[in-house]
Amino acid sequence: MKKKILVANRGEIALRIIRAIQELGHIAVAIYETPDSAALHIRVANEAVWIGDGPRSDYLNIDTVIKAAKDHDADAIHPGYGFLAENPDFAKACEENGIIFIGPSSEVIHNLGNKVIARQIMKEAGIPMVPGTQNLSAGDAGLQEAMDFAAKYKYPIMLKATTGGGGRGIRLVENDEQLKVEYPVARAEAKAAFNDENVYLEKVVVKPKHVEVQVMADRFGTTVHLGTRDCSIQRRNQKLVEIAPSLIPDQDLLDRICETAVKATKASNYFNAGTVEFLIDHDMNFYFMEINTRVQVEHTVSEMVTGIDIVRTQIKLALGKKLAFAQEDVQMRGHAIEMRINAEDPQNDFMPEGGKTVSVYRSPGGYGVRLDGFVYQGFTIPDAYDSLLVKLTVFGFSWNETVDRLRRCLKNYVITGPKTTIPFYLNLVNDPDFQKGDFDTSYLDTHQHLFDYTVDVSEVNKLARLIAEIHHKKENKYAA
Ligand code: ADP
Ligand code: ADP
Numbered sequence: 101m102k103k104k105i106l107v108a109n110r111g112e113i114a115l116r117i118i119r120a121i122q123e124l125g126h127i128a129v130a131i132y133e134t135p136d137s138a139a140l141h142i143r144v145a146n147e148a149v150w151i152g153d154g155p156r157s158d159y160l161n162i163d164t165v166i167k168a169a170k171d172h173d174a175d176a177i178h179p180g181y182g183f184l185a186e187n188p189d190f191a192k193a194c195e196e197n198g199i200i201f202i203g204p205s206s207e208v209i210h211n212l213g214n215k216v217i218a219r220q221i222m223k224e225a226g227i228p229m230v231p232g233t234q235n236l237s238a239g240d241a242g243l244q245e246a247m248d249f250a251a252k253y254k255y256p257i258m259l260k261a262t263t264g265g266g267g268r269g270i271r272l273v274e275n276d277e278q279l280k281v282e283y284p285v286a287r288a289e290a291k292a293a294f295n296d297e298n299v300y301l302e303k304v305v306v307k308p309k310h311v312e313v314q315v316m317a318d319r320f321g322t323t324v325h326l327g328t329r330d331c332s333i334q335r336r337n338q339k340l341v342e343i344a345p346s347l348i349p350d351q352d353l354l355d356r357i358c359e360t361a362v363k364a365t366k367a368s369n370y371f372n373a374g375t376v377e378f379l380i381d382h383d384m385n386f387y388f389m390e391i392n393t394r395v396q397v398e399h400t401v402s403e404m405v406t407g408i409d410i411v412r413t414q415i416k417l418a419l420g421k422k423l424a425f426a427q428e429d430v431q432m433r434g435h436a437i438e439m440r441i442n443a444e445d446p447q448n449d450f451m452p453e454g455g456k457t458v459s460v461y462r463s464p465g466g467y468g469v470r471l472d473g474f475v476y477q478g479f480t481i482p483d484a485y486d487s488l489l490v491k492l493t494v495f496g497f498s499w500n501e502t503v504d505r506l507r508r509c510l511k512n513y514v515i516t517g518p519k520t521t522i523p524f525y526l527n528l529v530n531d532p533d534f535q536k537g538d539f540d541t542s543y544l545d546t547h548q549h550l551f552d553y554t555v556d557v558s559e560v561n562k563l564a565r566l567i568a569e570i571h572h573k574k575e576n577k578y579a580a
């Protein structure tokens with residue numbers, strides 16, 4: 101039966117989801133705000149609904165999105181990542197309006213989106229985790245609770261927004277003095293960013309590796325994992341580069357982490373796709389961190405090494421199908437690396453380069469190369485949204501082959517107009533520590549030389565720029 105599925109998102113993930121919907125023979129409905137009027141996802145979808153001027157406020161408006169779905173007789177909504185994807189009220193609104201939400205239940209999203217409740221569920225299930233507190237009290241009482249925790253577990257400690265996400269609302273605190281300053285600020289910021297002032301503490305894992313497990317669960321009690329991903333290369337607790345599988349040579353450890361992830365998933369009555377995140381210390385102890393209740397940006401690397409289409413599977417599971425594969429059917433092969441190519445200037449603190457027009461766009465291709473992007477030559481990047489332009493994912497048989505392929509792709513990638521993260525990544529693939537797989541979450545701080553580069557504007561690029569300029573002048577002349 102043909103279904104109509106509304107995609108409550110934009111950019112590359114909207115396209116990714118629309119492709120899966122169309123491959124399944126269903127009908128894809130896109131939504132867009134005014135700044136996205138020239139966006140590709142509108143053109144590729146079967147139907148498109150303008151939902152307002154935004155920016156962001158309409159993509160984030162539950163009533164608006166539900167109304168668009170109802171007006172267009174959508175049977176289901178795929179939320180993607182970001183925006184409303186982890187908003188339990190949105191999942192609930194879908195449930196109440198008879199629309200299938202492609203993800204877990206609103207109750208599960210609520211519980212797991214709250215890091216304190218999630219930790220409680222995991223504790224009861226016997227999942228290993230770092231020591232932490234409940235929500236801290238307001239004011240001086242909370243400060244005292246925090247200082248007691250720090251006295252017991254020793255600094256550094258991590259002050260985290262209870263309902264935070266996207267790497268925001270996390271701060272490292274090294275001593276009492278800093279705690280006194282940071283505590284009220286953290287609460288105020290959590291309130292402003294997440295509309296929830298609650299914060300709690302975790303003991304810090306020093307220079308950990310971030311390793312996560314992709315899980316998929318149907319509504320019939322089957323849960324499988326699709327192996328590990330390493331997302332240790334981060335900037336301000338946000339991922340930049342993701343790798344599947346983890347390069348930790350201890351397969352037994354990785355197997356235990358995956359089994360723990362399945363256990364954690366089952367403990368939370370989960371269905372659909374999810375990610376269980378862990379931190380690993382230098383003694384190879386692993387600790388539960390959180391579960392993300394949605395498709396992740398980096399799902400592509402797991403798809404490349406398992407051959408399983410995660411988004412297709414998400415849709416089928418939400419429409420009531422059983423998982424088509426058992427754990428033993430999931431075979432990992434080779435390596436995959438994803439790099440988030442952002443319109444940002446790494447040399448200027450990753451300042452976003454939105455608002456600029458892509459004057460030349462020439463992408464790499466060939467064996468083992470996958471691009472999940474949404475920009476094209478002549479496209480003006482709206483400055484209202486995040487700066488991800490395209491995810492470059494490469495696959496290879498061995499790690500070395502994968503790195504070589506990635507280097508080749510980065511060298512061949514030409515994007516002019518906005519500055520991008522490409523030259524920074526080119527330094528990264530040439531770094532011996534990266535090549536050895538020797539990195540943890542402190543990698544960027546300890547590898548500042550990656551920021552040393554000059555952008556090579558080759559003759560071809562210069563020429564292309566010139567042509568674009570002439571073209572631009574011509575257009576302006578006729579317009580005048
Ligand atoms: P978010 O919901 O924003 O993704 P997470 O809890 O997943 O927040 O943490 C994001 C990142 O912050 C982790 O990948 C890690 O780099 C760092 N981090 C979080 N908690 C700790 C901790 N207790 N010790 C060390 N690093 C941490
Ligand atoms: P389809 O929609 O083609 O019927 P399924 O629902 O069977 O696919 O599976 C969804 C995804 O899981 C697809 O990407 C498919 O390639 C993958 N898959 C299905 N069966 C297996 C299996 N036995 N082993 C590994 N992967 C599988």
Ligand code: MG
Nearest residue numbers: 266267377390
């Ligand atoms: Mg996280």
